[in-house]
Amino acid sequence: MADEKLAKLREAVAGLSQISDNEKSGFISLVARYLSGEEEHVEWAKIHTPTDEVVVPYDTLEAPPEDLEETKKLLNKLAVLKLNGGLGTTMGCTGPKSVIEVRNGFTFLDLIVIQIESLNKKYGSNSQYPRVVADEFLPWPSKGKTCKDGWYPPGHGDIFPSLMNSGKLDLLLSQGKEYVFIANSDNLGAIVDMKILNHLIHKQNEYCMEVTPKTLADVKGGTLISYEDKVQLLEIAQVPDAHVNEFKSIEKFKIFNTNNLWVNLKAIKRLVEADALKMEIIPNPKEVDGVKVLQLETAAGAAIRFFDHAIGINVPRSRFLPVKATSDLQLVQSDLYTLVDGFVTRNPARTNPSNPSIELGPEFKKVGCFLGRFKSIPSIVELDTLKVSGDVWFGSSITLKGKVTITAQPGVKLEIPDGAVIENKSSSDTTMRPLRAASEGGETAIKNPAAESSCAAARRRETAARRQQHAAAQAPLEGGGGAEEGSEWR
Structure with a gap:
């Protein structure tokens, strides 16, 4: 049955003019392995915790050379490859997440280019496979x-066969490159690290995966x-059902893959050719357009077992700063981080x-909605946890x-006034009351949302200025005037 399926699929794929012979061959090979039912689970008794020789603590790495010429020689041996990823559908995007604006008008791609340019100043093709229609097991394009x-x-x-098939691998080797640093474009912590590069070149490790505490x-x-x-x-997915909870334990399995490789x-070149x-x-x-389809994928991190002298390096959490949801975007856009030469750096005041920990309701899920609900991103340097749900709108210069x-x-629409300071408070629109202004000694209040009817979609897209004016009119301070900067919620 499997042989018959594969034969029909191979015949259909042969007629697809949109992909190369290499892509056709790679796709058929992948499907053949899938149909053969290769064992994916591991034998639990054979699993052992890696030693420090296998997963090297970052703090034990030798410092890279301080001489600029020596540093330049190391960098000349490195290529950087960023994985652009798929569509950012989780965040309501119609294109790759890497074109989302992160900070100061810069997108992920902008920051990547600035990082590389900064390094150079101081001392550059993907396959496509056809989706398979599940019930017929034929390529959808056919x-x-x-x-x-x-x-x-x-x-x-x-990425490995793509480098070879595109000719980029041979080009990089001809330029004297020895290593490629591969990382997700949305991981703002994945920058070139000279300590790691220096270690790999001197120890001749063929593969290194950065891991970090779970x-x-x-x-x-x-x-x-x-x-x-x-x-x-x-x-x-490889863990037997009886051991899934054990796998999730942060006491036994203390590290996880950052996908910085x-x-x-x-x-x-040696392994792809073989x-x-x-x-x-x-x-x-x-399910796409009502049709159930199957796509078969592989992960670059799983290749580690095929390389000689492969290691992990247990790196600081600062090297894992992904943006998978708008809650992550809020972190990197806030004063928790600063931007220098394209590098996102932790604020030392934290x-x-x-x-x-930030949890935002579905109203904040899409990037456009998220950005529209903040006049400016609140200060969160002293924040521990934030949970927001419902139709909440943030003014400017707010501190959490x-x-x-x-x-x-x-x-109910809940608007938080400009300059509010909210500290250790669990509040709903029915429990908030007039609060003392920290700077003026007067009192301020959020507008009374209980008296306000539900807002239409068009109303939710009002400009920040109009929302501020509306909030001031609905919730005047004692003695008149709108919400003052420096108001504090206790």
């Missing part, structure tokens, strides 16, 4: 779906293990080593401290 929805990128595990928010993330005398990435270019990179297949079923919960009841 059924008439020739637009972009008929295709998918086969995961970042495809928190409760990362329990599903892949981790590094020692398995049959090799370092290997263990993903939750450093790989030797000659090793990539067709030796047989990473675990990730089946990804989807004494807590962990980032605040400690543990803050803000809830607007259904059908």
Whole structure:
């Protein structure tokens, strides 16, 4: 049955003119492995915690040379490759997340270019596979779906054959490059690190995966293990059902994959030419335009077990700063970070080593809605947790401290005035009361939302100035006037 499916699929794929012979061959090989039912689970008894020789603590790495010429020689051996990712559909985007504005008018891509330009000043093709119609097991484009929805990128595990097939790998080698640093474009902490590069070049490690301490928010993330005398990435999909809770334990599995990868270019060439990179297949079923389709993907991190002298490096959490949701975007746009030469740097005024935990309601899920609900991003240097739900709008120059919960009841619009300081408060629109202004000694209040009817969509798109004027009219201070800067919620 599997052979018959594969034969029909191979015949249909052969007629697709939109992809190269290399892509056709890669796709058929991936499907053949999937249909063969390759074992994805691991034998739990064979799993061992990696030693410090396998997962090297970052603090033990030797300092890179201070001589500028020596540093330049190291950098000349490195290429940087950023994974642009798919569409940012989780955040309501119609294009890649890397074109979202992050700070000071710069997008992720802008910051990446500035980072590389800054490094240079101080001392540059993806496959597409056809989606498979699930019930017929035929490529969707052969059924008439020739637009972009008929295709998918086969995961970042495809980066290795793509480098080879595009000619970029040989070009980089001819330029004297030895390593490529691969990272997600939306991870603002993934910058070139000279300590890591220096270590890899001197130790001749063919592959390095940066890992970082796991928190409760990362329990599903892949981790590094020692398995049959090799370092290997263990993903939750490979874990037997009886051990899933054990896998999620941050006591036993203390690190997870940041997807910051450093790989030797000659090793990539050797393994791709030998067709030796047989990473675990990730089946990804989807429904597109009412049609159930299947896409098969692989991950670059899973390739670690095929390289010689592969290691992990346990890096500080600051090297993992992804933007997967608008709550992450709020963090990097806030005063928690500063921007220098394209590098996002932690504000030293933040004494807590962990980032605040931020949970935003569905009203903030899409980037456009998120940006429209803030006149400016609040100060969160002293924030521990923030939970926002309902139709909440933020004024400018707001400060959030400690543990803050803000809830607007259904059908009610809640506006937080300019200059408000909210500290250790759990509030809803029915519990907020007039509060003393910290700077003037008078009293201020949020407008009385209980008396306000539900706002129409058009009303929600009012300009910031009009919203401010409306708030002032609805909630005057004692003695007249609008909400003053420096008002404080206790």
